[in-house]
Amino acid sequence: VTVGLETALVAAVGSAHVTTDPDLRAGYEVDWMGRRWGTAVAVVRPGNVAEVAEVLLACAAQGAHVVVQGGNTGLSGGGVPGGGEVLLSTTRLSQVGVLDRAMGEVTVGAGASLADVRRVARAEGWDVGVDLASRDSATIGGMVATNAGGLRVLRHGTMKAQVRGVRAVLADGSVIDRLTGPSKDSSGYDLTSLLAGSEGTLAVITDVRLRLVPVLPLGATAILRFDTLGRASTLVRRLVGSLGSLQSAEVVLGEAMDLLCAELGRPLPLTDAAPVYLLLDCEAADDPTPELLAALAELDGLDAVVASDRTGRARLWEYRERQSEVAGARGTPVKLDVALPLPGLDNGLASISAAVRSLAPDSVLVVFGHLAEGNLHVNVVGADLPTEQLTAAVLGIVASAGGSISAEHGIGRAKVGWLPLTRSVADVAAMAALKGAWDPAGLLAPGVLFESQGTGLSGP
């Protein structure tokens, strides 16, 4: 870092919040999976919106690139440096405001973790609509920036549906303030929505006004066996219309379940092994168990396990929630986050399996995900994997089937080269024009979402 830039950063936030020592920076410079890393010239931790603006002004004055990092749980490499950026960490923007009971909302700092916000909200009978296994570290700002999905999309939508307003700082230090005011406002472009999924390329989000949902105190969880994804998906489509308390429909394929049970030394959730395990989770003001059991009773010869108590439900959820951790336990997997149109699930999965088998015959294929949206996390686990070929093959299959090459993890740095598979030339040009207007010098998140040279931006 140049002396001038370091001096300006220290003037903005104080020396205690600027880190240039390589050992102290190291934890910020590598992502959660240990797959992506890069060197930052400095890590800077502003404590409020004015300090964020000063940091960005200082960087703009010196032509320094900036990468924003929240909880660093992102799975596309957008929150770690490509090399040579100032890393702006939102750790200190972690305040959780007073809950507005009348409006059912709360305003929080972008660096507040999902778990902290949920804890405050739940103490008052409210909850955040989105939930993820990374809840203890993932931040609200990061979740907006990636438009996170997670475990309850079928009931509450993705992160963008939870956001009533944001405050954010542009690369030139100017502040967009859409944090307060009525929740209905159609006076011009919805700048709040534009930031959902922006992955740190347009602005640094500093505060978020979140819509909350009522806590539903009673729950029931089931794991069911199916022969095919298509049959499981047909049931889920039916239940989404008829089982009012349903909030999650998660899937784990047989090979993934076998690996988890082997790694964690657990029995299978059902007596016999199954090709497809479906986890259904219901919550309601009154006990949803009878409603869930009645829905399951209509299925002939169904093999299922059901739990209504907290411990039993948590035990069933672990079969799904610990999949990411287990997929990473035997080395770094090739990790893809795709969505397929529901009618094409079985064919899509068969093609993906065949491609993976032929390119990496000794690998384990760990597939799990959010079935209601056709969102499958495809993890290829093994040694010496041909990452580029596997990615090209799987994403090519998904694109030809009309699916999404990144359903909820964003494009980041990891999927930039594949964006044109599902976004047209006109789409990408419109996004690049927006980027060029908001951040003309290309200072924010170079190499994320766009190839640096493709947007006329100069990467490090």
Ligand SMILES: Cc1cc2nc3c(=O)[nH]c(=O)nc-3n(C[C@H](O)[C@H](O)[C@H](O)COP(=O)(O)OP(=O)(O)OC[C@H]3O[C@@H](n4cnc5c(N)ncnc54)[C@H](O)[C@@H]3O)c2cc1C
């Ligand atoms: C075990 C595990 C389970 C997961 N499950 C899910 C899941 O079910 N659904 C899902 O959608 N994701 C899931 N994820 C991925 C991850 O948790 C989400 O992408 C999350 O939204 C990232 O939040 P973060 O604070 O960690 O962001 P980071 O990783 O720090 O950053 C992610 C991106 O957001 C940008 N960003 C962060 N903060 C800001 C800000 N204040 N302003 C502007 N840009 C910002 C970064 O620059 C980067 O591009 C999972 C991850 C793990 C490790």
